[in-house]
Amino acid sequence: MKPEHATVDSAPSRMLKKPTWLISRAFARSSRLLADAFEGAGARGYHYRLLAGLDEFGPSSQASLGRRTSIDRSDVVAALNELADQGLVHRSPDPDDRRRNIITITPAGIDQLQTLEEIVLGVQERLLAPLSPTDRTRFIRLLTRVVEHDAHQ
Amino acid sequence: MKPEHATVDSAPSRMLKKPTWLISRAFARSSRLLADAFEGAGARGYHYRLLAGLDEFGPSSQASLGRRTSIDRSDVVAALNELADQGLVHRSPDPDDRRRNIITITPAGIDQLQTLEEIVLGVQERLLAPLSPTDRTRFIRLLTRVVEHDAHQ
DNA sequence: CCTATTTCAGTGTTACTGAGATCG
DNA sequence: CCGATCTCAGTATCACTGAAATAG
Numbered sequence: 001m002k003p004e005h006a007t008v009d010s011a012p013s014r015m016l017k018k019p020t021w022l023i024s025r026a027f028a029r030s031s032r033l034l035a036d037a038f039e040g041a042g043a044r045g046y047h048y049r050l051l052a053g054l055d056e057f058g059p060s061s062q063a064s065l066g067r068r069t070s071i072d073r074s075d076v077v078a079a080l081n082e083l084a085d086q087g088l089v090h091r092s093p094d095p096d097d098r099r100r101n102i103i104t105i106t107p108a109g110i111d112q113l114q115t116l117e118e119i120v121l122g123v124q125e126r127l128l129a130p131l132s133p134t135d136r137t138r139f140i141r142l143l144t145r146v147v148e149h150d151a152h153q
Numbered sequence: 154m155k156p157e158h159a160t161v162d163s164a165p166s167r168m169l170k171k172p173t174w175l176i177s178r179a180f181a182r183s184s185r186l187l188a189d190a191f192e193g194a195g196a197r198g199y200h201y202r203l204l205a206g207l208d209e210f211g212p213s214s215q216a217s218l219g220r221r222t223s224i225d226r227s228d229v230v231a232a233l234n235e236l237a238d239q240g241l242v243h244r245s246p247d248p249d250d251r252r253r254n255i256i257t258i259t260p261a262g263i264d265q266l267q268t269l270e271e272i273v274l275g276v277q278e279r280l281l282a283p284l285s286p287t288d289r290t291r292f293i294r295l296l297t298r299v300v301e302h303d304a305h306q
Numbered sequence: 307c308c309t310a311t312t313t314c315a316g317t318g319t320t321a322c323t324g325a326g327a328t329c330g
Numbered sequence: 331c332c333g334a335t336c337t338c339a340g341t342a343t344c345a346c347t348g349a350a351a352t353a354g
Contacts, residue, residue: 009217009220009221010221011206011221011222011223012202012205012206012208012209012210012221012222013209014205014209014270015202015205015222017293017297018273018277019183019277019280019281019289019292019293019296020183020186020187020273020276020277020280022293022296022297022300023176023179023180023183023296024180024183024184025300025303026176026180026296026299026300026303027176027177027179027180029299029300029303030172030173030176030177031177033173034173035343046344049165049168052165052167052168053164053165055165056165056166056167057165061311061312062311062312062313063310063311063312064162067162068162068163068164068165069164069165069168070164071345072344072345072346072347073311073312073313073346074312074313074314074315074345074346074347075344075345075346076312077312077313077314078313097310097311097353097354098352098353098354099310099311099312099352099353099354100310100311100312100353101311101312117167120171120173123173124171124172124173127172127173127299128172128299129302130298130299130301130302131295131298131299135295135298136172138291138295139172139292139295139296139299140170140172140175142284142288142291142292142295143172143175143176143179143292144175145283145284145288146179146182146280146281146283146284146292147175147178147179147182148283149282149283150178150179150182199320214335214336215335215336216334216335216336224321225320225321225322225323226335226336226337227321227322227323227336227337227338227339228320228321228322229336230336230337230338231337250329250330250334250335251328251329251330251335252328252329252330252334252335252336253329253334253335253336254335254336308354309353309354310352310353310354311351311352311353311354312350312351312352312353313349313350313351313352314348314349314350315347315348315349315350316346316347316348316349317345317346317347317348318344318345318346318347319343319344319345319346320342320343320344321341321342321343322340322341322342322343323339323340323341323342324338324339324340324341325337325338325339325340326336326337326338326339327335327336327337328334328335328336328337329333329334329335329336330332330333330334330335
């Protein structure tokens with residue numbers, strides 16, 4: 001019988017060094033940290049993204065909000081329903097274009113965004129804990145270049 | 154009417170600079186590149202990971218293979234069924250422990266792994282295209298530190 | 307006519323959970 | 331009796347698709 005009782009088995013080395021693998025591991029860790037942290041505040045990532053979009057760009061239609069936050073139109077509807085039920089956003093018809101709703105963040109929504117922002121900052125801190133401040137800046141720059149190359153393709 | 158006809162709307166800046174956001178974008182790009190490339194070879198990421206594990210560690214039980222490749226026990230079953238149907242792996246009962254199957258990679262499986270390995274290397278190249286060789290090495294080192302910190306927690 | 311917006315219902319993928327059967 | 335393995339069935343999540351209703 002081979003020693004398969006060990007609690008950890010290392011992955012194939014040809015996987016371990018590949019950026020695609022490392023990114024998927026980093027994403028898994030990042031997602032877990034975020035989901036756990038949001039859950040404590042009774043929220044989800046979509047809620048944070050939508051509130052942040054409303055705070056930064058002001059009252060918006062659902063379609064433009066979806067484009068800015070990269071959330072699908074269907075999921076925007078569902079997430080805004082939840083935010084509206086909690087009184088964090090307000091829906092009103094756009095008098096200038098009656099296909100649209102104008103979504104506005106409420107004072108309670110701004111408070112919640114503040115809370116979620118602190119949660120998100122705490123997650124960045126835990127995620128980058130192994131890196132020095134200088135390395136964090138380098139890491140963010142390199143990641144940004146990889147991601148922006150995607151956008152410009 | 155606001156100029157919402159633009160094809161791109163930028164995300165909230167408080168999101169754009171956060172490592173968690175950048176990582177999720179990088180992962181989205183990486184996944185898309187991998188999935189598209191694997192599809193051309195009639196394969197999926199699970200297939201590559203399982204074949205790579207078998208090639209590196211030799212004949213293995215499904216449980217240890219799952220631990221090494223970070224694939225859930227249920228998904229290992231399904232993916233190995235597909236690989237066995239294609240003749241890329243072989244299942245045989247373990248005479249020393251009759252709960253186990255011994256999974257072996259076949260010559261056809263080794264050929265397929267070779268093909269998939271080239272595909273995966275091509276994806277790394279496209280993903281890191283915007284970085285110089287030096288920056289690629291730095292990027293991989295930083296990512297590795299972030300991910301290993303996770304493993305040691 | 308065609309396009310844009312909002313909404314609902316449903317799909318597909320990935321990762322996971324629970325439970326049963328077998329075995330050490 | 332407990333724990334490990336393999337398997338199947340089902341769930342949760344996220345991103346997305348299709349289609350209808352309304353409006354520019």
